Amino acid sequence: MKTDGNASTVKEDVLILAIESSCDETAAAVVRNGREVLSNVISSQIDLHTLYGGVVPELASRKHIEKIDQVIAEALAEASVSLEDITAVGVTYGPGLVGALLVGVAEAKAIAFARRLPLVGVHHIEGHICANFIEHKELKPPFLCLVVSGGHTHLVKMEDYGKFEILGRTRDDAAGEAFDKVARAVGLGYPGGPKIDRVAKEGNPQAIAFPQAHIDGCPYDFSFSGLKSAVLNYLNHAQMMGQEVKQADVAASFQSAAVEALVSRAMMAVDEFGAKQIVLAGGVACNSALRREMEAACLAHGCRLYYPSPVFCTDNAAMIGVAAYYEYQNGVRAGWDLNAAPNLKLGERQPTEEKLR
Numbered sequence: 001m002k003t004d005g006n007a008s009t010v011k012e013d014v015l016i017l018a019i020e021s022s023c024d025e026t027a028a029a030v031v032r033n034g035r036e037v038l039s040n041v042i043s044s045q046i047d048l049h050t051l052y053g054g055v056v057p058e059l060a061s062r063k064h065i066e067k068i069d070q071v072i073a074e075a076l077a078e079a080s081v082s083l084e085d086i087t088a089v090g091v092t093y094g095p096g097l098v099g100a101l102l103v104g105v106a107e108a109k110a111i112a113f114a115r116r117l118p119l120v121g122v123h124h125i126e127g128h129i130c131a132n133f134i135e136h137k138e139l140k141p142p143f144l145c146l147v148v149s150g151g152h153t154h155l156v157k158m159e160d161y162g163k164f165e166i167l168g169r170t171r172d173d174a175a176g177e178a179f180d181k182v183a184r185a186v187g188l189g190y191p192g193g194p195k196i197d198r199v200a201k202e203g204n205p206q207a208i209a210f211p212q213a214h215i216d217g218c219p220y221d222f223s224f225s226g227l228k229s230a231v232l233n234y235l236n237h238a239q240m241m242g243q244e245v246k247q248a249d250v251a252a253s254f255q256s257a258a259v260e261a262l263v264s265r266a267m268m269a270v271d272e273f274g275a276k277q278i279v280l281a282g283g284v285a286c287n288s289a290l291r292r293e294m295e296a297a298c299l300a301h302g303c304r305l306y307y308p309s310p311v312f313c314t315d316n317a318a319m320i321g322v323a324a325y326y327e328y329q330n331g332v333r334a335g336w337d338l339n340a341a342p343n344l345k346l347g348e349r350q351p352t353e354e355k356l357r
Contacts, residue, residue, distance in 0.1 A: 014328065017086045017111070018321030019072065021104030022096025022124045023151070024049055024060045025314070026067040030079035030086075031321030034329075035133055038079035040311070040318040043067040046191060053190050054180065061099030068107050075317070083111065088118040090324025093334075094344030095151070096124055101340035109336060120324040121334040124315075125152055125346045126162070128281040130326070131312040131319035139306055144275045146266045148290070149282030150176030150193075153222045154346065155265055157273065161326040164347045167269055168220025175258055176284045178224035182231050182254050186247050196251045197287050203248030205256035208234060212261050220265050227257055255289050263293045270303045280307035283314045 013032050020027040024045040030038040045063050049055045076082060091108035093101060105121075112119040129145050141161060147154040153170040173181070176193055183192025188199060210230045213223035231254050238245045270278060278298065284290060285307050298305040312319055332349075 012087075014087045014325060015081060015085055016088055016090050016120075016321040016324045016328065017072070017075070017083070018122075018317040018324055019068070019089070019091040019104045019108050020124075020127070020315055020317040020320045021064045021068065021100050021107075022092045022094075023100060023315055024055045024063075025316070026064045026071050026103075027315065027317035027320075028068075028072040028075035029317035029321045030075055030081055031318060031325060034322055034325035035137055037134055037318045037321070038081070039075040039077075040316055041071045041074045041078065042311075042316055043071050050190050053184060055097070057097045057099055060097060061103060064100055064103035068103055072107070072111075083115050086115070086117060088112075088120055088324065088328050090120040090122050090320055090327070091338075092124045092127065092320050093121040093338055094124065094341030096340075096342060098340050098342040101342060105338060105340050109338060113336065118328065119334045119336075119338060120327050120332055121338050121349075122320045122323045122327065123344060123346055123348075124320075125154065125281075126164070127319040127323045128313075129156065129158060129164075129279065130323040131281060131308040131316075132279045132306050133322050134312055134318060135308060136306050139277070139279070143277035143279055143306075144266065144269055144273065145279045145281055146262060146285075146294075147281045148175045148262060148284035148287075150174060150180065150284075152282065153224070153262075155220050155222075155269055156346065157269075162330050162332070166346055168218065168222060168265060170222040170224060171215060172223055172225035173228055175222070175224055175262065176282070178228045178258060179255075179284065181228050182251075185232055185235055186245075186250050188247075188251070193284055193287065196255055197289065199248050200252040200255045200289065203246065203250070203252030205252040207246070207249035208253035210234075210253055210257040212257055220269060222261060222265065224258065224261070227254065227261075255287075259287070259289050259293050262290060263297050266294065267297050267301055270298075270301050275303055277304050277306065280305070281313070285313045286310045
């Protein structure tokens with residue numbers, strides 16, 4: 001319970017049990033009032049998928065089934081609450097791997113139905129954006145957001161809680177996907193993002209001039225397929241000519257080109273819309289070069305930069321709990337026919353129930 005300064009007005013805390021299973025992390029969290037994380041339990045499958053050089057969807061789904069009850073129990077115990085204390089259940093229902101999503105959605109529906117709790121479906125990308133609210137209590141919309149992950153690259157204007165305008169998106173590979181493929185090509189293995197970031201610190205970012213794609217008529221859209229292909233062509237040419245390849249220089253030069261593409265478009269939007277706040281979100285938001293270049297650019301453009309701690313950049317349930325809280329406050333309730341939506345677009349919703357009376 002909490003008061004809002006008037007002794008006669010008492011508000012109940014809203015406790016969200018959140019579930020995330022869109023890819024290769026099985027996660028559960030308890031979030032209070034949208035900004036306070038009481039628990040955040042993540043069971044990672046990285047070691048399993050590293051054997052195959054990337055995520056194997058069928059294996060990911062099976063591992064979610066094995067782990068989901070365990071992580072939910074741990075999240076409730078860590079938060080020192082029971083299902084009787086929970087106000088609503090939030091769950092990622094898209095986008096993502098369809099089998100993986102189905103595990104989380106089915107679990108959330110079962111809990112909500114058994115306990116007669118409201119069910120809130122959450123867009124995975126909205127969750128990544130809302131991760132910034134966890135540690136930055138003062139942050140409120142409107143603001144711009146650069147979402148950079150293994151499956152998504154978006155430049156978004158968040159106009160209000162749950163209200164988004166997509167300014168630009170990738171036309172092909174996501175930035176994180178390009179990092180993984182380049183890392184594999186230069187012999188670093190999976191997952192590629194952290195390994196490229198580490199090795200690039202030892203290389204020369206100006207050693208190789210890799211190209212950047214610009215899409216006519218869509219200045220905020222991204223394309224990383226050509227950059228990835230340029231790296232592969234460079235490596236193949238060097239091999240055919242018997243030339244030495246400096247792994248650190250390739251990593252640094254690729255990373256520099258990718259970061260420049262991201263930062264330049266973000267700053268173009270900052271200038272056009274007069275934004276005073278911009279946030280980073282997604283797994284690639286952990287990248288040290290991206291953070292460094294964004295901080296310098298924001299300082300030059302008079303804009304404040306926010307980004308989450310690494311644990312809230314990668315897939316987790318706390319961010320889903322934050323997003324679910326604001327959806328819950330907006331009256332969004334999912335029906336029992338909520339289904340996995342692997343290609344769900346940001347701002348797109350499945351049919352939902354009317355606000356509970």
